[in-house]
Amino acid sequence: MLVLVVLFALTAVLYASVGFAGGSTYNALLALAGVDHRVFPIVALVCNLIVAVGGTIRFARAGLIPWRKVLPLLALSVPAAWVGGMLPVSRHLFLVLLGSSLLVAGVLLLVQPEREMTERRATVIGPAVAGPLGLLSGIVGIGGGIFLAPMLHLIGWDRARRVAATASIFILANSLAGLGGQLTKIAGHPELIRAAAGYWPLALAVLVGGQIGSRAGVQLLPPAWLRRLTAVLILYVAVRILLQVWGAA
Template identity: 45%
Template sequence: MLLGGNFWIVAWFFLAALVYSSAGFGGGSTYTALLVLNDVDHRVLPMLSLVCNLLVVSGACLRFTRQKQMPWSRCVPLVVGSIPMAWVGGSIALDREVFVPLLSGTLIVAGVLLLWGGRKQQGDGSASSSLEHENDSLAIPPLSGSMDLGWRSGVVWQTTLGAGLGLLAGLVGIGGGIFLSPVLHLSRWSHARDIAATSSLFILVNSVAGLIGQTSKHGWSLGEIATEFHTHAPWWPWLFVSVLIGGQIGNRAASSWLSHLTLRRITAVIVLAAGIRLGWM
């Protein structure tokens, strides 16, 4: 039987990579949920998810950088705060009895934030001026007053936010962009393109840091990691191929087929469904 009867999980990884990459995400939350549902060892699946994240989101980061759409000066505090904590989170050993409920809860929260953020974005977009729509159809006007000052100039707060989300991302083996993006949208941190680019970079660096943490806590060499992959998920090379292809298609074309708001809603439904399903296991 093709792929040992696991063609479906490869197909789902491809679809997840295509949809998530269109919105600047890596898809780690859904990869992890799919692997849990497929009874992959909980020590191995975060590493598989993080590698898939890297394969998908690296293309998005490269595209944003080439198009000069990466807001480096603004995203540095978030990224700097997240890197060490993602490593710390990844290096903490969790039993399956703790890991699965934690993952389920984070997926449900992420799905709710995505839906909430999408409605907020739609409401703000309808009130924007025609000039703003010409410059950026997804533009979100900045807040005024103390809230605006706190989010635009509060380096300490943004570093703290990055650290907290990095720790959570490291614990459950994802990049964390799926948590960061809704928070930035709800706070009107910047325009949608800036947020997508920042989320992509956030996922990239946290996936690297989390992967280092995940490997260090087990003390596995590269050869031992490959052995564990083959033992618990012998079809793992196909997962990497599927997300690489899906991510490339999503980065280049899918954003022109569907609006960002529609993609956010689709992603939210997928994440919520996975979180609820895990919660009932």
């Protein structure tokens, strides 16, 4: 548990520094630690919520959340995240989805280009990807911001800080919906709920790490370098998970 506490805290520092919550890597760490796949999405989503709440509050106070554009995304992604959380999946399929989605997220973080905003393109493409991302987020127990942000940069959604603010509230809303779906799915298995509750030290770890990362992380390294470090970490754990699935690790 102590190793997981340290790794979760470090993950929260790194992810909060670039405007994310870390759910993808929390899941990966729990998977690599051999935790029951029915439990670790709940743990990861709770940790996600803790980190995302702080980021969303700061973005909202700064007036950076483009609510008119964000609400259609949430209207499509939140119900999909709830449904995704309720879907029963085998451990093998879960790890394949998690590893593959992490691989894609890592590549997107490395290459994410930023284009000038085109209102029509952003208005159409943004909502079009929100539902599928919400569904995937609910299934694998993440917030989805790590996929959304590069896509929003790619289509020219808005300025960088507003994209980060959009990703933050997207993570918060989908994590809450996905957690509701996951808890509904295991409602008849109190032993799984007790098992998830036993990982409460990880919640404290990300609370501390998230505060450090969001307040001081960007002062330690340029945002571009922090994004690249995050991408490398994601790609590493993605490969480890996929090798585990294929029986090579």
